[in-house]
Structures are given as structure tokens and as C-alpha cells.
Amino acid sequence: MDLYDEDLSENKFFRSLADKFPNLFDVATCNRCTICVPCVGSLLGFKFSKENIDSHVLVPVEEKPCCFVTVNGKELTIQSNVVTRGNGFTLTDPIPVLFEETFFNANDESYMVLCIAQPLDGATAVGDSQSKDSVLNSFTDYTTFLWGETGGEKNKKLVDQAIGSFIGRLHHLERESLTKHIDATSDLFTKAMQIVLKNRHLKKPAFQDSALMENVKIAVEAYVLHCVYKPLFAGICSCLAAHDEQLNKITRNLHELQLRDVGVRLEFCRNIPRARKELGYLMSYSTPLGKLNCLKRAVRSLMQPVQRANQTGNPLALTTDDLLPMLIFLVVKMEMPNWWANLTYMTSFHFAKSSNHDEYGFYLACLEAALEHVGAGQMEALMDGVETAQACFFSQ
Amino acid sequence: MATSSSGARDNSFKIVLLGEGAVGKTSLVLRYVENKFNDKHITTLQASFLNKKLNIHGKRVNLAIWDTAGQERFHALGPIYYRDSNGAILVYDITDEDSFQKVKSWVKELRKMLGSDIALCIAGNKIDLEKDRHVPAEEAESYAKSVGAKHFHTSAKLDKGIEELFLDLSKRMLEKAGEVEQKANGTNRSTSARRNVVIVDDEPEQKSRGCCS
Numbered sequence: 001m002d003l004y005d006e007d008l009s010e011n012k013f014f015r016s017l018a019d020k021f022p023n024l025f026d027v028a029t030c031n032r033c034t035i036c037v038p039c040v041g042s043l044l045g046f047k048f049s050k051e052n053i054d055s056h057v058l059v060p061v062e063e064k065p066c067c068f069v070t071v072n073g074k075e076l077t078i079q080s081n082v083v084t085r086g087n088g089f090t091l092t093d094p095i096p097v098l099f100e101e102t103f104f105n106a107n108d109e110s111y112m113v114l115c116i117a118q119p120l121d122g123a124t125a126v127g128d129s130q131s132k133d134s135v136l137n138s139f140t141d142y143t144t145f146l147w148g149e150t151g152g153e154k155n156k157k158l159v160d161q162a163i164g165s166f167i168g169r170l171h172h173l174e175r176e177s178l179t180k181h182i183d184a185t186s187d188l189f190t191k192a193m194q195i196v197l198k199n200r201h202l203k204k205p206a207f208q209d210s211a212l213m214e215n216v217k218i219a220v221e222a223y224v225l226h227c228v229y230k231p232l233f234a235g236i237c238s239c240l241a242a243h244d245e246q247l248n249k250i251t252r253n254l255h256e257l258q259l260r261d262v263g264v265r266l267e268f269c270r271n272i273p274r275a276r277k278e279l280g281y282l283m284s285y286s287t288p289l290g291k292l293n294c295l296k297r298a299v300r301s302l303m304q305p306v307q308r309a310n311q312t313g314n315p316l317a318l319t320t321d322d323l324l325p326m327l328i329f330l331v332v333k334m335e336m337p338n339w340w341a342n343l344t345y346m347t348s349f350h351f352a353k354s355s356n357h358d359e360y361g362f363y364l365a366c367l368e369a370a371l372e373h374v375g376a377g378q379m380e381a382l383m384d385g386v387e388t389a390q391a392c393f394f395s396q
Numbered sequence: 397m398a399t400s401s402s403g404a405r406d407n408s409f410k411i412v413l414l415g416e417g418a419v420g421k422t423s424l425v426l427r428y429v430e431n432k433f434n435d436k437h438i439t440t441l442q443a444s445f446l447n448k449k450l451n452i453h454g455k456r457v458n459l460a461i462w463d464t465a466g467q468e469r470f471h472a473l474g475p476i477y478y479r480d481s482n483g484a485i486l487v488y489d490i491t492d493e494d495s496f497q498k499v500k501s502w503v504k505e506l507r508k509m510l511g512s513d514i515a516l517c518i519a520g521n522k523i524d525l526e527k528d529r530h531v532p533a534e535e536a537e538s539y540a541k542s543v544g545a546k547h548f549h550t551s552a553k554l555d556k557g558i559e560e561l562f563l564d565l566s567k568r569m570l571e572k573a574g575e576v577e578q579k580a581n582g583t584n585r586s587t588s589a590r591r592n593v594v595i596v597d598d599e600p601e602q603k604s605r606g607c608c609s
Binding site for chain 2: 007008009099100101102103104108110113303315316317318319320321322323324358359361362365366368369372373376378
């Protein structure tokens with residue numbers, strides 16, 4: 001799900017270039033060359049010779065965008081995040097660029113470092129860049145991941161017991177504040193993490209590998225919150241009932257709202273139906289991350305490339321001022337009875353925050369801004385304005 | 397879901413972008429994150445949320461750049477976007493005096509709501525239109541100084557001053573993050589706005605995201 005990431009200053013290739021070939025490194029960085037660094041998992045069997053390293057230091061070819069020549073004279077192109085090797089290389093299969101990072105030389109001038117999936121030259125064995133990473137997607141994945149190992153059954157029983165007693169205590173929280181709900185659920189999550197990490201097979205590797213630890217957290221959160229979802233979400237809904245009722249009252253009066261009333265740019269209208277469909281699945285997800293990914297897909301579909309109305313040649317930029325009106329329109333039209341409860345569930349009950357939380361944070365802020373705008377009666381005022389304008393028009 | 401580690405040297409910073417509609421803040425940020433190796437013929441450039449990875453002399457910095465709603469009708473929604481941000485870039489158009497006044501009111505609002513925790517940069521954009529300048533450079537610079545912000549002269553069109561602006565802002569955010577960390581060593585970070593989950597264990601290697609990360 002996330003994009004690949006690693007700390008390049010710890011990468012053996014990068015270290016070797018900087019420490020063992022300081023002259024080449026100085027020349028490369030002073031001249032602001034682009035440096036390709038094979039990802040850590042692909043370096044098994046790589047020969048750290050001058051010749052092989054030279055093949056990874058690139059100088060752009062003037063007047064030819066995307067074309068480069070290495071410092072030992074080999075040619076390649078980089079387009080759509082894929083490196084294609086040309087003259088001088090023995091192998092020619094395309095190599096994906098995993099990510100780019102901007103570095104700075106002693107004069108604070110930038111140079112680009114590209115992390116690529118495998119070496120351009122000098123690999124003896126084909127290493128697999130991402131094989132060790134496990135991607136968890138379904139509930140079955142989570143349960144296998146958590147309880148599959150030896151001792152898993154016992155731990156599952158303990159976690160299930162904790163979940164059982166949490167559900168038993170939930171009705172005591174009725175009429176209690178949202179904070180109490182959050183604290184109780186957070187306690188349950190922490191307790192479940194402690195039980196799961198007692199497992200010898202998981203404990204040591206998880207404390208050494210932060211990616212694995214992130215996966216453990218995500219899996220535990222998914223398991224626990226899926227199990228308690230129904231009663232817990234009902235509790236959250238009653239905490240936010242006043243907010244949601246007020247919003248619903250307003251949206252009911254806005255059923256005649258049109259895209260143009262909200263000021264949606266014409267070019268983006270085509271993306272609305274798909275986003276609406278995506279967002280329609282929100283209630284079918286039981287975990288905060290499930291809902292977050294649903295929201296992400298919806299917002300992403302609003303950002304899809306569109307056909308340009310005018311052929312100016314410049315691509316159209318989608319700003320927050322463009323995004324907000326579309327979300328406002330969706331909030332009004334979706335007939336979702338508990339927007340605020342859903343938003344709160346995603347913001348305050350997602351304990352296993354991952355490294356890309358900032359991106360989710362942005363989507364959440366946009367949804368919150370849309371709810372706030374509609375709830376504050378801004379749209380009603382606008383519709384009144386429209387009616388008044390129409391009334392004026394007809395009375396003339 | 398997570399595919400790789402984020403090391404101890406990683407810093408994630410949130411930067412908000414503020415400015416009136418026509419000052420060119422979108423071109424400025426798109427110029428900065430421009431992916432030189434991507435298809436040129438795509439028709440929409442997503443400019444509301446952008447990421448950029450930097451490595452400043454061994455310190456990894458992950459910038460999350462948030463565009464904010466600039467239209468007046470959305471003014472009340474500002475805090476939803478700028479809360480918890482580590483830095484702000486306030487953009488005005490050097491040919492438009494009103495856009496500079498708008499920057500001043502944003503600065504006031506940010507300082508009032510976020511105090512000195514936030515690092516500010518003011519960008520006088522469109523220096524390619526120097527002959528139509530309506531905001532005197534000295535005035536803008538001394539104003540920036542008076543509010544503890546750094547001023548940069550930029551042009552998205554000519555790609556001038558933009559990289560310097562982001563690098564300077566990133567360095568100042570790193571400094572602030574360092575200060576916070578020093579203060580936090582010994583005292584409890586009770587003022588933290590973000591919720592952290594701490595898993596108690598007998599092996600104290602567990603590291604959760606800090607409040608200022």
C-alpha cells in the first residue's frame with residue numbers, strides 16, 4: 001500500500017560511493033549529478049567496483065530531457081519512473097524508480113538521488129527488492145499474521161477475552177463522553193498489543209524491525225476494532241448525535257443543490273459519480289483504516305485527470321479550493337446519517353498510525369472542512385441567495 | 397501495509413501553503429515537487445497535497461505540503477488545515493498590494509493560533525514581473541523580519557528562489573524539532589496535541605511517533 005522507503009544514507013551502495021570513492025562522490029555532488037542507488041534488498045551479490053559504481057552516476061544530456069549518460073559513458077533514459085538502459089549496458093530490462101530524494105552538497109546545492117529496484121550494472125544474482133515485505137489487506141491476512149504462529153491460539157484466546165470484557169463494559173459507557181470511549185478503546189488496543197507481543201516469534205523481530213512492528217499494530221487494531229465495531233460505533237454515534245442531527249437537518253433542506261451552486265469547476269464534474277460510489281462503501285468498513293482507505297479512494301477519484309475544456313496546453317492544477325466544493329457537494333448528497341461519527345471514528349480510534357498518516361490526515365481535514373462548512377449553514381445561506389436571486393428574476 | 401522502516405533520523409514536517417487565489421502559490425509548489433521523470437501529458441496536476449523527501453546532510457526530512465483553501469467563503473475553515481503544522485509559506489504577488497496585506501493578516505492569525513511553534517516563510521512571488529512591482533522589496537523584508545519570518549523573492553515561472561525557500565524552512569523546522577526534543581528529555585510532553593500510543597514492555601526499544609515528528 002505504502003510506497004517503498006529506506007534510509008539511503010545507510011544503504012551499502014551509497015556508503016561505498018561516499019566512503020570508498022570520495023573523489024567520484026565529490027565530483028558527482030559538486031556537479032549536481034543524479035545518483036542511482038539500488039535498494040538495499042537488491043545488493044546481494046553486487047560487486048562494489050569503481051566501474052560498477054560509475055554506471056550509477058548520471059549526467060543529463062543537454063537539450064534532451066529524460067536522457068542521461070553515466071560517468072563511464074553508458075546511455076540511459078528515465079521516464080514515467082522507469083529507467084531504460086541503452087548503449088553500453090549489457091542488460092536492458094527496465095528498472096523501476098522506487099522513490100527520489102533530494103540531497104544537498106557542501107554548498108547547499110541540491111542533487112537528486114533515485115532509489116532503484118535493482119543495480120544498473122554489476123549484479124550477479126537477481127535480488128528481489130521487496131520480497132520480505134508483507135502486505136496485509138484482508139481480515140484473513142490479519143488473523144493469519146497474528147495467530148498463525150505457534151502459541152497464536154493461546155494469545156488469540158486472551159485477546160478475545162479482553163474484547164469480550166470490553167464489550168461487556170461498553171454499556172456502562174452509555175451517556176459517557178467521547179473521551180471515555182476513546183480511552184477505553186485505546187486501553188483495549190494497548191492490552192491486545194501486549195498480549196500479541198508476548199509471543200516469542202513476534203516479539204524480538206518486531207522490536208528490531210519497525211516495519212514489522214507497524215504491521216503488528218495495524219493487524220491488532222484491525223482485529224480488535226472489527227470485533228467491537230457494532231457496539232462501539234453505536235456508542236460513538238450517540239456521542240455525536242447532536243452534531244449529526246444538526247448536519248442532517250441542513251442537508252435535508254439542500255436536496256436540490258446543484259454542482260454549480262457549490263462552485264465546482266466544470267472540468268472536474270465528471271469525477272463526481274465515481275467518488276460518490278466509492279464513498280458509498282464507507283459504512284461497509286468496520287475498521288478505521290478500512291474507512292480511511294475508502295475515503296482516500298474517494299478523494300483520489302476526485303483528483304483523476306480530466307479532459308481539458310480549453311486546450312491551453314498547460315495541465316490543470318487541482319487545488320484545495322477545487323477539492324472542497326466537490327466534497328461539500330458529496331457530503332450534502334450522500335444521505336449519510338452519521339458523517340461526524342464516521343469522521344471521529346477515523347480520527348480518534350486509529351491507534352496504529354503508519355508512516356503515511358500525513359496523507360490520511362489531509363483527507364480527514366478535507367472531510368472535516370466540508371462537514372464544518374455545511375454544518376455552519378453556509379450552504380443554506382447560499383441556497384437562500386439563489387432563491388432570492390431567482391425570485392428577483394421572476395418578479396421583474 | 398508498511399513496506400519499510402522509517403529510521404530514527406526521519407523527520408516528518410507539515411507545511412501549509414497560504415495565499416490568495418492568483419498569487420501563484422500552486423505554480424510555486426508544483427515547480428518545487430515537479431517530477432522530472434514523469435509523463436508530461438497528464439491533464440491534471442494534483443496540487444492540494446504533495447510530498448517531498450529531502451536529505452539535509454544526513455537528516456532525512458519528509459515534507460507534507462498542504463494547500464489551504466484560499467477563497468474568502470472558506471476562510472473559517474483555515475484552522476482545520478493549519479493546526480499541527482510545523483511550517484507555513486505565505487505567498488503574495490509583488491505586483492498586487494492587496495495580496496501582501498492578506499499575507500499580513502494570515503501571519504497575525506497564525507501567530508495568534510499557533511504561537512512561535514511554527515516557522516514562517518514569506519514569498520514575494522512573480523519577480524519576473526519586476527517592472528510592475530507594487531510591493532517595495534525593503535518594506536516586505538523589514539515586515540518579515542519584524543514578525544520573525546524569512547522573506548524570499550521567488551518566481552515560479554523562472555524557477556527562482558523556490559528551492560532555497562524550502563531548504564531554509566526545512567532547516568528551521570529541524571532546529572525547532574531539536575529544541576522540542578531537548579526540552580522533552582526530562583519533562584513530560586504534556587502539551588502534545590497528538591495522541592501517542594505507548595506500548596509498555598520490558599524491552600524499552602519501542603519508539604512511537606513523537607508529537608513533533
